[in-house]
Amino acid sequence: MEAIQISDDFIKLGQALKLANMVSSGVEAKIVIQEGLVKVNGEVDTRRGRKLYPQDVFEFEGQEVTVLAE
Structure with a gap:
């Protein structure tokens, strides 16, 4: 499982998908x-x-990513 780090309290789902490439x-x-794929x-x-807050997990196309605080 991969992870992204955020410096703010939260990150929006669309932004998180971009940050995780x-x-x-x-x-x-x-x-x-909107197509329900996430x-x-x-x-x-x-x-x-x-x-999304630290410790939340999002998934797209079988790839899971955890949100971590910096």
Whole structure:
């Protein structure tokens, strides 16, 4: 499992997908999230603005990433 580090209290799901290099743009992030292809903590979430906090796990195309605090 991979991890991304954030310096703020949270990161939005679309931004996290880009930071983890799972998508190449915000538009691509919006599409895959709205199509229900992304899971947060094991459940599908279709909100691009979903706030992820340290210890949250998101998944896309079988790749899991954990959010860590800096």
